[in-house]
Amino acid sequence: MNVVAKKPRTIPESSLIGTRIPKMDAPEKASGRTRYIHDINLSGQLYGKILRSARVHARIVAIDTSAAKALPGVHVVLTAADVPDQRPIGVARDHFPLKGDRVRSQRDEIAAVAAESEEIAAAALKLIKVVYEDLPVIADPEDAIKPGAPLLHPAPAGAQPAGATVAHRGKADNIAMRFDYAHGDVVQGEAESDVVIEDTFKLHYVTHCCMGVSGMIAEFDASGSLLMYSNTQVPFLHKREFAEYLNMDPARVRIIQPPIGGGFGSKLDIYPFEVICLFLARAARRPVKLVFSREEEFLASPTRQPVLLTLRSGCKKDGTLTFRQVHTLHDNGAYTSWGATTPFVMMQTFSSLYRVPHCDYHTVAVYTNNPYAGSFRGYGNLQATFAIEQQMDEMAAAIGMDPLAFRLKNAQHTGEVTGQGMEFKSCGFTDCLNTAAQRSDFSRKFADNAAERNQPGHLKRGIGMASMLHVGGGAKIYPSDGCGTILKMDDFANVTLITGASEIGQGSETVLSQLVCEELGLPISALTVVNNDTAITPWDVGVHASRTTFIAGNSAIGAAKKAKTKILAVAAQKFGCTAEELDLRGGCVIKAADGEVVTELSKLIRNLHFSDKAELVMTTFYYEPPSVHQGKDYKGDVSAAYAWATQVVEVEVDTDTGIVRMLKVTGAHDVGRVLNRLGIEGQVEGGIVMGQGYALTENLMIENGVMKNPNFRDYKLITAPEIPEMDVSFIESMDGEGPQGAKGIGEAPAICIAAATANAIANATGVRLYDLPFTPERVYRALHGQTPKLYWKPWVPAA
Amino acid sequence: MTELERYVAPTTLAAAIDCLKDGEVTILAGGTDLTPQTRAGRMRIKRTLMNIRRIPELKGIALDGGAIRIGALTTITEIMDSALIAKHLPVLVETCRHFASDQIRNAGTLGGNLCNASPAGDTAIPLLVLGASVELASKPEDKIYRRSIPLSEFFVGPGQTRRSLCELLTAVTVPLPAPGHVARFHKFGTRVGLDISTVSIGIGGTLKDGALAAARVAFGAVAATPLRAAQTEAALEGQRLDAAAIARIAAVARDEVHPIDDVRATAWYRKELIHNMTKRMLENVAQA
Incomplete structure (x- = not known):
């Protein structure tokens, strides 16, 4: 017998971290198989439609639904009178899904229909007669806070129960929310200043423009349990909230989220249409599908928070920042959603982007008859950064300092604890500034452009920079900011990762799989991710605040480590060694020292399962970041890590037309560590384009409470030919708490663009613009001296 | 749900014009404006919807004596791709490049763009500069009657032209520009x-x-x-x-x-x- 000794197989070390991994769901999406909510149909479903107000502000005198009810094919017609148990919804619980006595904005929901087809439902809406009595329209928040202004939410007649919400007890003024924050003493700061600058900035309405319009399908089963298909970004919190609105047990609510449609913050709140869809399904005892038209999507979706902001800042001659004082007037719209709470994020930028010893911040969010603002990628930070980064340039010019040098002098460093209590355990800000400046040749171009400004010719070149700080390790907005994971391994060493994290297009499935594969030495193809179903997945706060990679990533790693420990313990026992001598690599158990294969992992797992003492590799993990839920003074380390970025924008301004062309964006992002390079590039590039739209073209025009351009013809998104050249660098600061060192950056790339563009236009033309967007006419007017300097005198009514 | 009662798709000009006599006819050519306008409720489809796309006579670009005749159904893309237009009327090609998007240019027609009579309509501007006329066909009796009016007199107001309800715009004629x-x-x-x-x-x-x-x-x-x-x-x-x-x-x-x-x-x-x-x-x- 000829025996040949088998050569031991070894597997060299390798890592998936930082590689380019195509999104796992890309083939499905590219081939059109991924289902939007529109593509889902339940047998027996009815179609819901909503009758919205024909007036901006009016008392409802009478509603007649008799003709609509009589239309063949109509199953249910509801008004507020038909749902006496409806409860107030929204962040401040200040409105009812169906408005009964008064409409306060153009979007207001008056009645709803469920019918056998969309056409019948639409026809039924036309048959509903509403008699209005007009009320004065308050379209300007400055008018709304004047003493004696008509009240948007006056107290209703009769006594109301104590502790009732705004919707029940009304409000004695038009102030929806206020925020007051301070550290240090701005009076002292101003006294120490050599230069003080004050400007007013005006930020406009834009909206998310998700690829899929909003929609919901609701079905109650025979035992009264509710199944919802919804694009919500916070399924677990909303499960409880929807149950409250229906007065049912939250345990009987199940939410399935389609993985496509788009969120960008727009699905963080519950909106009337969702609750109305539930009411319709409950009344019809049939599934109801309610999907917006695109025009309705514009009219009835939240916007980014419009802000009027006066910022006063100072510095010393040597470039040291001394103080900032900020007053903002937030147009809250008719009802309160998350937009009103953007000061949570805005004040972080003012207090902590740079080292500033004295900071004073005030926001008043005021009810008007305008559309209401919600959360939107960046959450107030685009607005705050627009103001602060323009003033950084202005102050640098006032003391004759290069804008880069001025920023470097005041930039935060690792180890800093800010006045607001944020701790920068990893901070690549200085690297961001230097990298973006060097790669764009910022300082030379900045000087050259300024020198060439008055040369003949209608095309002027400009370069501008802006930087940002944003939460990168979740945000403890709620008492918990955690996420759960269940991990199980089958007989063939394939892993099913059941995660609380919602996949709404951002690429979480791929990055979570990557992190698990890294721990378990498996190829990406071994992973299946199960998500987006509250009946299956463990709890998670939601997909927002750039938190998924960080929080769900750490959670997935935790579950994978537990699985690895279990596997290695079994292997050690079987092969007579210690677990420390073994590792997992290439789908095998290997010797840690030299990579020699001990056994195939699938074989080991099968042995484990097919025995009379069977054990399963099935683990769970719950990750809660070491961050702090801020107190009433808004102080505390709200995130486990912070992301930084500097973006340099280069523009060409046509002084004959006011057209601003964005030529190039050079970005440097402190991302902690690059996990999936392909994914993070896509995230940053997409964010830059969103920022470009905010800066240049997108503008939801509201006149006297009426939206003038609810369509893509006149609401201009950026199209492909306008997208600038991009040069993006990643600064790897290796965050100690982050998964493999990474930070969350979902929101970061959109934040700086408008501010950097403003600085670039000023560099090109010598004219500074304080209000967005930089549409050709606005720029042209400013260039031709047709724009009076904005000034809003902060007026803060007594608390 | 709509007042539309009848859809017709005639294959001859005569049949199409006969159909127009009803007075309550909406004409469908490319549909790139009609579809969004009616869906948004800004325009109502009349009793009869007439698809004119099957009428061969309304198609084609040809040199006809001292003028170029462009059939009403010629799409914007066809104009862009026409060697004849490129040679004699390059400004029309330049204009079409700025016209909407590829998808709309593939479906939208020259006749439709003119009859739509938008103050911002793209093709009207170069055609005005080129001294173009529009040809309108009607059939008061047994015979088809055609009249030609200068484009500069065609537009009356937003969405309004001098085309009467019983006329069909059949072609645009553009005199060959002088040398230089x-x-x-x-x-x-x-x-x-x-x-x-x-x-x-x-x-x-x-x-x-x-x-x-x-x-x-x-x-x-x-x-x-x-x-x-x-x-x-x-x-x-x-x-x-x-x-x-x-x-x-x-x-x-x-x-x-x-x-x-x-x-x-x-x-x-x-x-x-x-x-x-x-x-x-x-x-x-x-x-x-």
Whole structure:
């Protein structure tokens, strides 16, 4: 017998971290198989439609639904009178899904229909007669806070129960929310200043423009349990909230989220249409599908928070920042959603982007008859950064300092604890500034452009920079900011990762799989991710605040480590060694020292399962970041890590037309560590384009409470030919708490663009613009001296 | 749910015109404007919807004596791709490049764009500059009767033309430009395509010794209809295009238009654009 000794197989070390991994769901999406909510149909479903107000502000005198009810094919017609148990919804619980006595904005929901087809439902809406009595329209928040202004939410007649919400007890003024924050003493700061600058900035309405319009399908089963298909970004919190609105047990609510449609913050709140869809399904005892038209999507979706902001800042001659004082007037719209709470994020930028010893911040969010603002990628930070980064340039010019040098002098460093209590355990800000400046040749171009400004010719070149700080390790907005994971391994060493994290297009499935594969030495193809179903997945706060990679990533790693420990313990026992001598690599158990294969992992797992003492590799993990839920003074380390970025924008301004062309964006992002390079590039590039739209073209025009351009013809998104050249660098600061060192950056790339563009236009033309967007006419007017300097005198009514 | 009672798709011109006699007919060609307008409720489809796309006579681009005849059903893409148009009417090709998007250009027709009579309609501007006429066919008795009216007289107001309800626009005829003829089109917008004009400008004439003869100027989106600018044309006619003349002509152009404020721009800004862009175009002509 000829025996040949088998050569031991070894597997060299390798890592998936930082590689380019195509999104796992890309083939499905590219081939059109991924289902939007529109593509889902339940047998027996009815179609819901909503009758919205024909007036901006009016008392409802009478509603007649008799003709609509009589239309063949109509199953249910509801008004507020038909749902006496409806409860107030929204962040401040200040409105009812169906408005009964008064409409306060153009979007207001008056009645709803469920019918056998969309056409019948639409026809039924036309048959509903509403008699209005007009009320004065308050379209300007400055008018709304004047003493004696008509009240948007006056107290209703009769006594109301104590502790009732705004919707029940009304409000004695038009102030929806206020925020007051301070550290240090701005009076002292101003006294120490050599230069003080004050400007007013005006930020406009834009909206998310998700690829899929909003929609919901609701079905109650025979035992009264509710199944919802919804694009919500916070399924677990909303499960409880929807149950409250229906007065049912939250345990009987199940939410399935389609993985496509788009969120960008727009699905963080519950909106009337969702609750109305539930009411319709409950009344019809049939599934109801309610999907917006695109025009309705514009009219009835939240916007980014419009802000009027006066910022006063100072510095010393040597470039040291001394103080900032900020007053903002937030147009809250008719009802309160998350937009009103953007000061949570805005004040972080003012207090902590740079080292500033004295900071004073005030926001008043005021009810008007305008559309209401919600959360939107960046959450107030685009607005705050627009103001602060323009003033950084202005102050640098006032003391004759290069804008880069001025920023470097005041930039935060690792180890800093800010006045607001944020701790920068990893901070690549200085690297961001230097990298973006060097790669764009910022300082030379900045000087050259300024020198060439008055040369003949209608095309002027400009370069501008802006930087940002944003939460990168979740945000403890709620008492918990955690996420759960269940991990199980089958007989063939394939892993099913059941995660609380919602996949709404951002690429979480791929990055979570990557992190698990890294721990378990498996190829990406071994992973299946199960998500987006509250009946299956463990709890998670939601997909927002750039938190998924960080929080769900750490959670997935935790579950994978537990699985690895279990596997290695079994292997050690079987092969007579210690677990420390073994590792997992290439789908095998290997010797840690030299990579020699001990056994195939699938074989080991099968042995484990097919025995009379069977054990399963099935683990769970719950990750809660070491961050702090801020107190009433808004102080505390709200995130486990912070992301930084500097973006340099280069523009060409046509002084004959006011057209601003964005030529190039050079970005440097402190991302902690690059996990999936392909994914993070896509995230940053997409964010830059969103920022470009905010800066240049997108503008939801509201006149006297009426939206003038609810369509893509006149609401201009950026199209492909306008997208600038991009040069993006990643600064790897290796965050100690982050998964493999990474930070969350979902929101970061959109934040700086408008501010950097403003600085670039000023560099090109010598004219500074304080209000967005930089549409050709606005720029042209400013260039031709047709724009009076904005000034809003902060007026803060007594608390 | 709609008042639409009848859909017809005639294959001959005669049958189509017969159908029009009903008076309550909506004509469907490319459908690129009809579909969104009716879906948004801004336009109502009448009792009969008539699809004219199966009528061969309405198609094709041909040299016909001293003129180019472009069938009403010719799509914007077909104009862009036509060697005949490129050779004789290059400004029309230039215009079509700025027309909406590929998808819309593939479906949208020249006849539809003109009958739509948008003040911001793109093709009207170069056609006005080229002195085009539209051919309208009707059938009062047994025979088809055709009349031709200059495009400059065709538009009456937004969405309104001199086409009567019983007429069909069958073709656009464009006289062959004289040798040495130059023409340019400018559409103001921040996008390459998919933009509705804030203003558009067409300028044409025969260039000789640095001056334009038989000058024609047309403006879009500054009045209720696309229009010929008579005063600007008079100021331009035969003038050597030096800096002073260009400044003077641009000022005339600014004063000649009376635009309105809308969501796309204010009247003031439109007048500024007319001035600045007319100036820029004439500078280009002078340098040519």
